[in-house]
Amino acid sequence: MTLHYSELPARKGRRFCFVGLLLIGLFSAVPVVAAPTADHSQFDALQVPFSDIEQINAACVGCHNVAEDQLHKTLHWQWDIALENGEQYGKLNVINAYHPNIASNSQACGSCHIGFGLAKKITDGIAPAAVDCLACHDTSGEYFYFRFHQDGAECAMCHDDGADAMKQRVKTQGEKYTLSLRAMAQSTGATSTATCGSCHFYDGGADGAKHGDLDSSLFDADFAVDVHMSADGADFTCSSCHQSIDHQLFGSRYQAHSVGDDQGVSALTGARATCVSCHGDRPMQDDKLNDHTDVIACQTCHIPTYARGGIATKTKWDWSTAGELNRSKRPKVEVNSAGRVSYASQKGHMEYGENLKPVYRWFNGAMVFKAPGAEVNSDGVTLINEIQGSSQDGISKIFPFHQITSILPYDTQSQQLMPMNLAGRSRDAYWNGYNWPKSLKAGAKAAGIEFSGNFDFTVSQMSWPLNHSVAPKEQALSCNACHGATSDGLLDEVEGLYIPGRRQHAWLDRYGVLALLLTFLGVAGHGTLRAYFGWRRKQL
């Protein structure tokens, strides 16, 4: 990997020296082209034929004997994170708008866990166990196939069509992934966009479904899709920004430092997953543009639209229509004109969007997430997570978000969102029995919530901060997006914001123009009288 740091925009002004030094420090401190000092293909422990993926782990930890201890302490393992404000977040505790809850579905969810499958009951935490090193350190690009498909992952977790398309492809094109586990073990190396992306690009049920700014187009990104990830740009991998200490990665959305960060980082601590850590807070050549960075996050202008790589993201998911079976009582799949699954018996109706415009909100980096059983907002939309921040707190910035609307089941008696039991061998699992009462009962039981048996569906909404897919600067928002008489009025709905050129003081304009008009009429009347009397004097 080569970092073209000379191509970073030149910084003008008083902090030039500081940032210049910082950049030099940063890139000399982080070995960007690391020649490995160990050739894994020569290790005796890796010369054996591996019959299953867990055996590889045993070989890894034979040498890397503290790696597992480190990983057991990470968010990737625990799915549980204690925030400074006392909240306990992480997948284990919060819900989302896609496959909302883990309790009762832990075994299916385990396909993305960095271990080898999860226990049935993980609500009290995920116990230390063998770690799947290759999930992140495979360099062949094939391991994920073995991991997800030989380890019995639930198809519908990643494929809205239940993997029908994949099964067809295997039938017509034959087995694609034929590398042996031994070959993969011998070629282990640094993490890559491919390894991170094998989970993070496919969550939410399909490629690009969840985040909106993360999808498989980043594997080989066009410059126009992502200037950082593209080989024509900075040629970053995920870990260029999401660096790690003892396997703990920076940049979790549970701790969104991107907003409040207004300083560069010490060269000794390496990159931080924020724009400012490399670019500073006044990186633009036009100082008036730089003046915006106190309230406008970089992302707001530089991610003008998202889902730009040709892969759509989900904008709506209606669980209430799930369960419709075909004539032979089998689950069915409907595909829209773009080839995307618009209906699946297992999931209901789904809608997608590409080149979407974000919604903009004040954001101070904190997000309030909800736990299973969250109270339903009976007056309207139930927010799955609540963006924190305001124009008044002095730290918030206007930030872009992807939003998805999801129609979720709730208990009409307790007015609580109900966890769904989706996957598993039991008939209580919705994807087996297509029976909501049973599914919700089992889901509630696993999460330790009462279920009255009466349920309905309610509209919920979830917001995702957009950080990736930064566009080339030519595509960044221009003044006109927000300012001026012919503006797109992009930030008009953001509260507590004075935007020059949006005529927010109608009274000022009204009285101003009135005063001008009266003055004009006054002088015009005076002038007319003057002319009239002058003319009359001449007549006399």
Added chain:
Amino acid sequence: MTEITERIYLFKWFERFWHWSQAVLIILMAITGFEIHGSYNLFGFHTAIDIHVYSAWILIVLWVFTIFWHLTTGEYKHYIPTWKGLTQQILYYMQGIFTGAPHPFHASAKAKHNPLQRIAYLLLKVMMIPLIWASGLLYLFYNDWAAWGLVELGLTLEQVAVVHVLAAFLLLLFLIAHLYLITTGATVLQFTKAMITGWEDVPVEHNKQPRL
């Protein structure tokens, strides 16, 4: 009725240069300013900002020179308000101007402006222009407010913008009145010509000590 007049050199070259450059710059800033305010689209927001800001800096430089000129030449004395003749001037605009009465005031090297002009120009110089300057400079240096301690005082962009727009309306009011009142000389263009050439024809008998 033929008055005996003399030509006196009323407006020196720097004064005229200052007046006309300022006129062009202020009108340019009014046009771009109200575009930035969102009243219409003409140059495009970005270009309007650039023109507005560059004009502002040019005007600031011009004013630094002009203030220096006023102080060193004593020209500021022309703007010291006076009661003498004020009532006559007001009455003239309300009545005499229609009946063809003679101008109550005639310019001289000692007093270039009539008592109403003195007040109007003084208000322009010590109220409207400082108001639009102060608010405009605050607007321009918006990001330094925190360092200057202004944010803690509760200053907001909105307040500054409102004051700036208010001052802009006041300046426009002044401009309309000014453009009309300069037509009230002996001829419609008398005063305008004087501001272009510097020379004005003033009736001889009106000056106590005619300089023949």
